[in-house]
Amino acid sequence: MRALIQLALSGLLGLTASSVAAQTLQQTRHVVLAINNVDRYGPHLADAANRSLYMFTADQQATGNMPAVSRCNDACAEVWPPVITTQPVRTETGMDDKLIGTVQRPDGSTQLTFGGWPVYYYLRDQKVGYVGGQGVNEFGGLWYLLSPSGEPMKSIPKQ
Template sequence: MKTATVGNLGTVLVDGKGRTLYLFEADKSTSSTCNGGCATAWPPLLTTGQPSAGGSAQSTLLGTTKRDDGKTQVTYHGHPVYGYAGDTKPGDANGQGLNQFGAKWYVLGADGNKVDKS
């Protein structure tokens, strides 16, 4: 996980391929509530080891959580982290502010908080 400037959203978290990362407001703890069809549209950022931070991403905010399927998902500042299937290339943020699967989705800033430019 690292940071990149994405459109008018500023510096946000991205995965190793430069794709924008999101938080889901329905997640009230480090446990993910996005499974099944939700996880297809909003793929969780998974890891098999300790996640690492680059750019202005803070390694002290990184963590992991076990998903319902037994896989390990990356967390950042207590938020399970997701990509968005509608983002096709680095720099896309098509999921920003969408209300899907019961709550809103927001790009995740390097400080670990949602980026809301509305």
């Protein structure tokens, strides 16, 4: 009965399980970057909790005088929550701090960039260490893991 009431309240408030989970991921404010090393994919960018991080080919990568632009908003950002930070980002040893940056999102929040690419979680990565978003074609572009050098890992096949 309690679960039914909670579900009904969520429906009344316009919340879905995915939007609640996306909001939880978006509430990450202090980010520590790490390198995850899954056998099939090799070393790729993750957070300190070992959650894989992705880039979106429809985004604009920051290069030279061109700023990064995130094009994943609304429904896209529910499935691919942006990595939001309000504090300086820390890294594990062996990572180049010069690859870290930020981009202002339309809602005013600050999203992490790495290698010039806006960075996202994947809501369907249900467990720590999952890499289910690799090669997904969704919301007008492809999603890839980022290498420790900030490059999209395009040659790695979809899981």
